[in-house]
Amino acid sequence: MSRRRIIISGASSGLGAEMARRFAAMDRDLGLCARRLDRLEDLRDRLRAEGARGEIAVRALDVTDHEAVGTVFGELRDEIGGLDRVIVNAGLGKGASLGTGRADANLATIRTNLLGGLSQIEVALEHFRAGGDGHLVLVSSISADRGLPGAMAAYSASKAGMSALGEGLSVELAGTGIAVTTLLPGFIATEMAGRAGGRSMATLDDGVDAMMAAIEAERSRVALPGFRWRVTDMALRYLPLGVTARMIPRR
Template sequence: MTRQKILITGASSGLGEEMARRFAAQGRDLALCARRLGRLESLKDELQAAHPGIAVAVRELDVTDHDAVVRVFGELRGELGGLDRVVVNAGLGKGARIGTGRADANLATARTNFVGALSQCEAALAIFREQNSGHLVLVSSISADRGLPGPKAAYSASKAGVSALGEALTAEFSKSPIVVTTLLPGFIATDMSGKAGDTTMMSTLDAGVDAMVSAIEKETNRAPLPGIRWRGIDLALRFLPHAWTSRFV
């Protein structure tokens, strides 16, 4: 099945922006959301210039505002004439050691990455239930497999929540026309990941997004990526003793 009308949140940079380029090149119609409307409008102009036959709709959106998520998803559905796939991609990577006076950073990460993802799932699945079809994609992280220490603690916890949500929804819709995919990217070179420090295991943006789009198109239920290395790390983090896997975290 070709999912022609695709909504992507967090589309003004990084993984979301590159996924939009990939789907536009395939002739898909796009609904793009992010907090930075100016960057979305520039991306829209670029995509429509390169691919004149596609429709691109953009909206400013803060995914921590649940009412706005519901309203914007509804508006974009109306503008494109439907939604076949929603990619829950908007995320935040800032954080601090818990208890060191930077609760603001950790709470913002938790609200955006988990509560915001839940809001997007609520809005998307209300649409998919009504039309009895659709593909929901959750962008989690390999860090969801194991709680990470220090400044990454809130981030990994928030992504663990996204993965658990994806697992629950996959089970709920397993015998329905609604499909749920959870992506677990490893280290992929973006503006956000560039602040992570160690880059020895970093994949290029092209390789990472190619793997993400491939898994999305296959409608895989759960996909650690890119490549066999991250599938191996995913298995190790989930099933081996902490003493054996401490070097990964």
């Protein structure tokens, strides 16, 4: 099934921007939102210069503002002529060990990744339920599989919440016209990821190749890219904590 009209949050850089490039090359109609409007406008201009023939609408959006999410998604939907798919991608990766005086960073990560994600889900599903059709894509993380220590604690908790929402919605909406996909990327080279994955970090191209394939196939839950991250996903979910603790990066 071709989902032609797509909203992508967090589209100003990284995974969101690269997914936008891939969909634009497929002549999909795109509604792109992020906090940095200047980057979105630059991306829109580049996509048009590269030959994109679909509509490309951009809006500034802070996903922690629930009312703004509803307004911006509505404006983007109207500008691109409807809505078939929403990719909940906006996120933060900052954080600090709990109790070390950086509650601001940890709270910002939870608000953006989990509460902001929930706001987007609410708005998207309200539209999809009204029409009886649509595709909701949640960009979670392999870090959702286990609680992570140190600076990753709040981030892994926020992504665990997103994965739980995706799993619950997949069950609830099975057999309806609304599909739900939860993506669990491993370490992919993006601006936000920095050097977290070291040698195990996948290239942006490989990461987004796998994400695009899973999205277009409307798979329910996918750890990616490649076999390595599928095995890691299984290990983190099912092996004893004493074993998986040695697999978990610390920073």
